[in-house]
Amino acid sequence: MTISYTQALDYIYSFTNYEVEPQYRYAPGVIDPTRPARLLGLLGNPHLDYPAIHIAGTKGKGSAAAICASALRSAGLRTGLYVSPHLQSLAERFQVNGSWISPTDLVSLVSDVRPTVAQVEGITTFELMTALAFLHFARCQVEVAVIEVGLGGRLDATNVISPLVSVITSLSYDHTHLLGESLAEIAAEKGGIIKPGVPLVSAPQPEEALAVLERIAADKGAGFTLVGRDWQYEPGHADLDGQWFCADCPECFGRPGGRYHIPLLGEHQVINATVALAALDIARQGLPRLTDQAIRRGLQQVEWPGRFQILHRRPVVVVDGAHNVASVRWVRQTVEALFPDRRRILVFGATADKDLAEMIRVLVSTADEVILTAADHPRAADPADLHRRWEEQGFAARQAPTVSSAIAMAWEMAGSDDVICITGSLFVAGDALTAWKEISERIGEDKVVVVQ
Numbered sequence: 001m002t003i004s005y006t007q008a009l010d011y012i013y014s015f016t017n018y019e020v021e022p023q024y025r026y027a028p029g030v031i032d033p034t035r036p037a038r039l040l041g042l043l044g045n046p047h048l049d050y051p052a053i054h055i056a057g058t059k060g061k062g063s064a065a066a067i068c069a070s071a072l073r074s075a076g077l078r079t080g081l082y083v084s085p086h087l088q089s090l091a092e093r094f095q096v097n098g099s100w101i102s103p104t105d106l107v108s109l110v111s112d113v114r115p116t117v118a119q120v121e122g123i124t125t126f127e128l129m130t131a132l133a134f135l136h137f138a139r140c141q142v143e144v145a146v147i148e149v150g151l152g153g154r155l156d157a158t159n160v161i162s163p164l165v166s167v168i169t170s171l172s173y174d175h176t177h178l179l180g181e182s183l184a185e186i187a188a189e190k191g192g193i194i195k196p197g198v199p200l201v202s203a204p205q206p207e208e209a210l211a212v213l214e215r216i217a218a219d220k221g222a223g224f225t226l227v228g229r230d231w232q233y234e235p236g237h238a239d240l241d242g243q244w245f246c247a248d249c250p251e252c253f254g255r256p257g258g259r260y261h262i263p264l265l266g267e268h269q270v271i272n273a274t275v276a277l278a279a280l281d282i283a284r285q286g287l288p289r290l291t292d293q294a295i296r297r298g299l300q301q302v303e304w305p306g307r308f309q310i311l312h313r314r315p316v317v318v319v320d321g322a323h324n325v326a327s328v329r330w331v332r333q334t335v336e337a338l339f340p341d342r343r344r345i346l347v348f349g350a351t352a353d354k355d356l357a358e359m360i361r362v363l364v365s366t367a368d369e370v371i372l373t374a375a376d377h378p379r380a381a382d383p384a385d386l387h388r389r390w391e392e393q394g395f396a397a398r399q400a401p402t403v404s405s406a407i408a409m410a411w412e413m414a415g416s417d418d419v420i421c422i423t424g425s426l427f428v429a430g431d432a433l434t435a436w437k438e439i440s441e442r443i444g445e446d447k448v449v450v451v452q
Contacts, residue, residue: 005103008110009090012132017125018151019085020378036127036157039120043113043131046138050080052161053283056149056190057169059327060203060272063264063304064169067276068283069146071298073097075290080137080145082158084126087306087321087430094133096140098303109136126150130157144287154192165282166193166222168202169275170268171209172326187212196220201278203271204228225278233274235267238338240310245270247277262299265308266334273299306429308334311436315414316342317407319422319436321429323351325358331423332366343418347406347432348397349373350424352381359424360389367421369413370397373406375427403428404435411439 003011040047053068055061062083069081079097086092091100101109109132117123117131130150137145147163149156168190171183187209194200194213200222202213210226217224225231236244242263247270262273277295284290308331311317316339322328335344346367350356372387374380383399390397400406403422410420422432 003107003111005107008107011110011114012090012128013125015123015125015128019126031124031155032122033155033159035120035122036130037160039117039123039127039131040134040160042116042119043135047134047161049138050142050145051283051286052145052147052163053165053167053279054147054149054158054161054163054193055167055169055279056153056156056193057167057203058172058186058190058324059330060169060268060275061148061167063269063272063307064167064276064279065146065148066304067262067264067273067299067302068280069095069098070302071276071280071295072144072146072287072290074298074301075287075294077143077287077289078141080133080140080142082130082133082137082145083148084129084150085426087426088434090129093129094136096137096142101136105136105139106132109139124157127157144283149190149193152189152192154189156193159193162195163198164286165279166195166198166200167275167279168193168200168205168213169272170203170326171205172324183209184212188216191216194220194222197222199223199225199282201225201275201282202227203275225282227271227274227278231274231278233270235270238265240265240313240316240338243270245273247274249278249281260296260299262302264302264304265310265338266330267337268330268334269307306426306433309433312440314416315411316419317411317422317436318419319429319432321426322423323354323425325355325362328359328362328423331421332362335366335419335421339419343368343415345369345371345410345414345418345420347371347373347400347403347410347420347422347428348386348424349375349383349403349406349428350381350386351375351377351379351427352385353379354381354425356381356386356389357392360386360393363423364390364393364395367395369410370395371400371406371409372397373400373403373428375403375425375431377425377427380425380427402435403431404438407432407435407439411443 055065072079081095094101200217231249233247306321308320322331372383
């Protein structure tokens, strides 16, 4: 039976979708870790057709994945990239050589897998999307894939792969009701992607988390490369076009090292880029076309929307999908570093299951004006509740019912030297990018400078 693109999307979302139903028990009794492998087995194990880089973490995993994929593409390797969640379209999650999956290809995939999916009881939306991604990459004959973990790691649907290298980016408190109340518990879940004999690269970690990762790696005979110890990095000059940094591996003897440029802003992106460099250095042992020059070029060309992305320059309009305490700290640090003497208008919306009180405490000192809003998502916090929390911090914020109306309000308030910062969740960032397209058309292309 021929189906439409809308019907294909409806089918994908007809299964249990934990991205919109967050209050579930994250345990083998609920999340069956054998289910993705059984589905993929029935589909011919497409994930075994190409090597991969596997990336988990609390913050920075998407950025590290985008950087790795950009370098691999720059080397002329046909590259798959699987990420989640998406900002504007489900198609963003399934990328080959930087291009989203086409509606035609997605419809074809869904039509082909439906009889097989019916044979595996309890499939979730994310498990289905993961299988679709792996099958899409196999059909596109990718030469390598970069796979971002959805949530956690140990029980994640992506954990069926045996990669060239496993990567764990910065760990912090997030999804604690699912992953654990301590950094050690969170590290144990994320460290579930570590495979026997497969090298591990880690970002700098809090001591409690690092001890867990080191133990797991040792138990599984996985070589452990730690950024900040084995790979050194140093931030350099930064402006609205990007930033320079130095990175090298003293023990790598002639491997990548030196001065690099990335168009991504914020010191945290220097860490993510160095993590990517370390992972690529290991992966290229099986990918001889991945040269130093390709890696350097890939870093220069990386695109990763919604991560401190500059949409406009006078006034500055920046959108960042920061969605937990650690990430809004990076937003605050980056805003204050790049715009130390500017008036700042904050457009803020978050999901209700986050540590809202602490996120607000982090941001309150950096905002001159605040507009509270809600993304078009079932987990979005009520702006009235956010308003009460900001009032508790002594801040009289405004409210707008949608991200689009909040940006319009901020635009009317802003002078040409001001900064509008839109943040609080990836869903807010996605809504902001959609809204900005319409707003930029309304205010006139001659006034808009879009970068990244």
